[in-house]
């Protein structure tokens with residue numbers, strides 16, 4: 001059992017590894033809460049760019065992270081009541097997020113916010129450092145990977161579906177650059193926790209990945225409710 005008031009399952013990995021889609025399915029199968037930690041960094045980047053606070057201004061950007069009013073309602077993200085889902089899902093927003101995410105003061109400002117999401121009956125937490133830093137005592141930790149080509153293709157399909165005009169080559173370069181920045185940063189880099197189970201999803205369907213994770217969750221002693 002975890003040290004938190006509720007059990008936590010963490011899903012970490014690079015962009016396009018399938019974390020978002022899979023985490024939502026797992027949260028649904030367990031009837032648990034879901035934390036999309038990437039959205040928090042995306043919103044910090046959005047506010048900084050709207051208010052022209054340079055990403056190099058660590059104190060200024062961390063102030064945003066400490067004071068922003070964010071709500072997740074029915075799969076949509078709201079900033080002080082304003083729906084910002086579309087605006088934060090672009091690749092440009094992802095890049096801004098990965099720049100503000102290198103700032104230690106921003107990460108520490110978001111730490112408590114994220115930990116408070118561990119509420120009964122349980123939490124599925126999706127991000128880069130869920131298993132290493134935010135929930136080191138999580139009951140079950142999963143690290144999803146896939147080749148850079150497969151990840152760029154998935155992001156391409158996802159963004160196209162949302163109506164964004166994207167170029168696969170450019171997307172591949174942006175994703176590779178973002179992953180390099182996430183993996184090489186000093187603070188909470190993108191690495192699997194020592195006790196995480198790594199799954200390469202390159203050739204797997206969403207159902208296969210979900211089934212495999214649910215099995216690991218069961219093996220860690222948690223119960224999957226009958227639906």
Ligand code: C5P
Nearest residue numbers: 037038039041097098101127128129182
């Ligand atoms: O997961 P998503 O693509 O929305 O994350 C956007 C960016 O936010 C990532 O590239 C990463 O730099 C940052 N992030 C992070 N730690 C997390 C979640 C996201 O640094 N737990």
